[in-house]
Amino acid sequence: MSLLFHRALQRGSRPRGRSRVTDAVGSSFAYLPVPTMRVVWLAAVLAVPLAAQPSAPPQNDVTAVFTDEAPRIDGVLEELLWTRIEPVDAFTQVWPDTGSPSTEATEVRIAYDRDNLYFAFRNLDANPELIRAQNLERGGRNDRDDHVYIGLDTYRDGRNAYLFEMNALGTQDDATVTDEGLTIDSFSWDAVYRSETVIDETGWTMEVSIPFRQLRFPEGDDLEFGLMLSRMINRKNERVMWPAIGLDRGSSFMALATVSQYGVLRGLRDIRRGRNLEIKPYGITGAQQSRPDLGIPTADAELSADAGVDIKYGITSNLTLDATVNTDFAQVEADNVQINLSRFSLFFPEKREFFLERSGLFEHGSARQTQTFFSRRIGLDESILAGARMTGQIGPLSVGVLNIETGPDIGDFLGSASTNNTVARVRTDILPRATVGGIVTNLADERGYNRAAGLDGQVRFGQNSIVDAWATQVWDTDPDLNSAAGSVFAQLATDRAGISAGYASVGSTYAPALGFVRRRDYRRVQSEAFYQHPLTSSALRRVGGNVDGTMYWGLDGERQSAETEIEGFVEFTGRDQIGGGVRHQIERLDAPFTIRENETVPIGEYGYVTAFVGGETDSSRPVFGSARLSTGGFFNGDRTDVSLNAGWRQSQHLVLEGGIDHSVIDLGNGPFTATVGSVSALTAFSRTLFGRTLLQYDNFSQALQANVRLNWIHTPGSDLFVVFNTSYGLIDDGEDPLDPRRTVVLRDRLAVAKLTYLVLL
DSSP states (O other): OOSSTHHHHHTTSOSTTOSSOOOOOGGGGGGSOHHHHHHHHHHHHHHGGGGOOOOOOGGGEEEOEEOSSOOOOSSOOOSHHHHTSOOBOOOEEEESSTTSBOSSOEEEEEEEOSSEEEEEEEEEOSOGGGOOOOOOSTTSOGGGSOEEEEEEETTOOSSOEEEEEEETTOOEEEEEEBTTBOOGGGGGOOOOOEEEEEEETTEEEEEEEEEGGGSOOOSSSEEEEEEEEEEEEGGGTEEEEESOOOSTTSSHHHHTTOGGGOEEEEEEESOOOOOOEEEEEEEEEEEEEEOGGGTOSOSSOEEEEEEEEEEEEESSSSEEEEEEESOOOTTSOOOOOOOOOSSSOOOOOOOOHHHHTTGGGGOOEETTTEESOOGGGTTSSSEEEEEEEEEEEETTEEEEEEEEEEESSGGGTTSTTOEEEEEEEEEEEEETTEEEEEEEEEEEETTEEEEEEEEEEEEEETTTEEEEEEEEEEEESSGGGOEEEEEEEEEEEOSSEEEEEEEEEEOTTOOOTTSEESOOSEEEEEEEEEEEEEOOSSSEEEEEEEEEEEEEEOTTSOEEEEEEEEEEEEEETTSOEEEEEEEEEEEEESSOEEEETTEEEOSEEEEEEEEEEEEEOOTTSSEEEEEEEEEEEETTEEEEEEEEEEEEEEETTEEEEEEEEEEEEESSSOEEEEEEEEEEEEEEEETTEEEEEEEEEETTTTEEEEEEEEEEEEETTEEEEEEEEEEEEEEOSSSOTTOTTOEEEEEEEEEEEEEEOOEEO
16 A cells, blocks of 8 residues: 555545456456355446436537637737637546636637647636746656646547546656556557747647548548546646536545536538548667676677567548567666565566556456566567557447567577467446457467466446446466456545445466566455545645454465554645555465575564655655554564655756665565665756666665666657666675675667657658
8 A cells, every 4th residue: 555545535535456347258367256246236236327427518518719820839829810719628526626717817719720730728827926837858757747637538438438638738647547557557648749848927728630531530521529628737736627526536636537418519510531540660779798708608798789679550531450570678767676675576577668568458357467568578578579569449349459579589480489368358338337358369389379368347336436346267288277366346435535445366376477566365354444624724624534454365275474563644735745554464385485595484474563664755846755664564574664865956957866775674584675766867958858777776686777868859759768778786795785806797788879850641
């Protein structure tokens, strides 16, 4: 669980550890007790009458005005076009005073021609000198600045939408909302559109041009889109929206994804869809030097060059085909270093653009816990030789199909040494705010196959209530690996309080080859109750807390572990937060658990208590930080964890951040430490040229790693990446990291330049 409980609400009050609602399949329900199943599905049936999606009331309609002459996108609202369009100005607060008028006036005018959709924002501000405008990095921290969102539900299905985000400098980010879910991965979509702003004595203005070819929408000459407009006045922590959307989802951020409450954009006629073909070739060159005595074959720098291409083609207005040949991901950011002090697998998120786009459609299972499909499994140990992905709508069905061929090199394409990775996903509405779907995955190589098939269902009702279930069956060439998993979850909640309960079961050999499984061989029951109360004082904004419990049993019926936690938080008006709590854990080990060399926890049952406290300041300030302290038992010993993070926004052009996670553990043989430290620097020269440097060190691997990444957007959608990766190791016999007897040795060094160019046809 997060440091402060209300962050669970900011994630949309999803099940613990889940970024999205998930899914269900027949054979796995053999693991689910009949009474549990009856309760869950009874709740789903009772929820159906509440799930109806009303049509938007008339005041939530707006009509786009057609223009023969496209406006100049420069942020200056001087065209006559804007003067003859009635503005959208009925913005209301989502936070802090839900339902109240905005403290600063906002006007938005909407126009279109046959190729583009245009927006003109006039964001009035009584104190324009206080407007926060710092981020120049595309896809960076616009949330720390004054910014706006445009949400477009092009199919009017009340579940899925495109989000376009721009700050007061015009810096862009974009996302796709899937089933009213919004996570960090949602922001991996990169659209090509234009936005320019001007900050003046009355506030700031912005013009936006979104090409229709960047969107998918139904056939027809007279179209209607769902529409949401949002503005964030950062220094006031004030988010305003049109239409009025409340805190049903628990936070103003999740209100952006409440697609079922969007207004309606009417008047779109005779749109030119175009051929919708995008071709992005790339060329790459680089050199690598490694230490042969560390198991890497050459100590000489090896210069190499390669090329490949990505293609995006609109098969129809509803279906998109993405193809890739000789794929390369050299520009991908480095993973954050983690030290595993648990018995279970660590999760490293996907960062490759090809897999992140529309990734929400392929999600199935419990995120970061038991995922039927986890794209990072593809190309983990082999090169991606070629592949294709098709996503979109076929009638009422949302569909996604992915087929990737991996192998040692391109010469092995479709050969005996290559591996085929296939995923197919389908989802459809059965009622408003109720969906069902299925997924199939298959990995096949010369050694055999591993296949998985799953079903899922979800019903939303009321303000923030949900019932969802998923289950998956796996078949393998080795019949001993045939296994199943499943989960059901129900939550009844408002914007202030709620209760939830869930049940999950995972087989002892459950291992979908294209999925991620953190823990196997268990049945889990969990429940939670939470409450938060808004305050009207000048200093405090809200307080709240929660209590939750989780119990694990093995499939043999023996208890494996249990956890009970009580947590509370206080949020201040300026977005500073503090919180703390107590956690009681029980762990039973049937086999020794080795944390590191000479540190092993023996077989037995252990119970221990941990207390924790922490806080963070508003990260939109020039200087910001966070801290967390926890201390208590740890199996047959003690453990204390300290986490410190700090940042400094020097200007638009430089942001420095650093952090350290330090654990002191004593299992009876004397204390030892686990430490990870990092320093990062974001340097931005303009909205099209920026770089990031990341330094990381951990005392388990004793590796000092550096990742330097420079990105120049030379034309929209086209980039030049220059990447340097270096890793040094420390060789010593002591424990003191400053011991002068330590020897620093080069482990690996890599330099890469990659050029891409987007061609629109």
